[in-house]
Amino acid sequence: MATETKNNATMIVFDGDLDKAIASFIIATGAAAMGKQVTMFFTFWGLNVLRKEEHIDIKDKNFLEKMFAKMMPRGPKKLKLSKMNYGGVGSHLMKKMMKEHNVSTLPELIEMAQDLDVKMVACTMTMDVMGLKEEELMDGIEFAGVASYLSEAEDANVNLFI
Template identity: 80%
Template sequence: MAEEKNGSTMIVFDGDLDKAMASFIIATGSAAMGKPVTMFFTFWGLNVLRKENVKSKSEKTFMERMFEKMMPRGPGKLKLSKMNFGGMGPKMMKKMMKNHNVSSLQEMIEMAQDLDVKLVACTMSMDVMGLKEDELIDGLEYAGVASYLSEAEDANINLFI
């Protein structure tokens, strides 16, 4: 008899606040139901995992330094996919979330880690974007697409956000 697939995986490709929130809401909900969850952060999704006020101590090329300066640093700096309004949109969204007792993105990241959600940073995307491990939050795994595909093969829910 074939083993039942019970896990959830998602590729977090986008670094917009609302999409990151949705991915963590789904991940923590799935983990709370006892399912193994893997979140694979690639390209702009890696910005969700950046530390807010840390610059890498590693030597970087000119292009890597440019990416470092242009990309948002961490969950507190992410923009909305719609209605960003020069930064006012995220502030309004965060206020509405607080008014309705919705956890912040930072709190959801911590909750996901407490629920043993596997947070994986794509090493190929890190190389392309010039990101180093010391710029990302603690508690991550680092892997390539083959690792994600292996996890996805054993899951019954696979999402791309």
């Protein structure tokens, strides 16, 4: 009886902090470069990583959905550090240090992940809870529920929660 070798990787991106998002995409692109099929499942605050920067018309949203839309960061360039943010100065300094050390920016890492066919999935239940619409998120991502993630995780030998 042959044993099936699982060689995929999945991760739940729950957090929308800049440093954690960068780490998620570094791991995802590294795994994809090693030949793994990678699925990133974005839920709750992690969805902010996928938000488009441009303003979306929010007149059809209820009060709480409008508040979420206004308060949450709009895309990877607007994310804050999890520690030592200091009103945005920390994020600016981190980006400066990354540039000095030739580390790819978060938008570059996202593009690299797309080029490496990393599957990025937005959690539809969380989108409903937060009042996010598909058109508010970047192009090239998929939309699914937790059952889809769990199916992918069953075929992976690496499963992370970030």
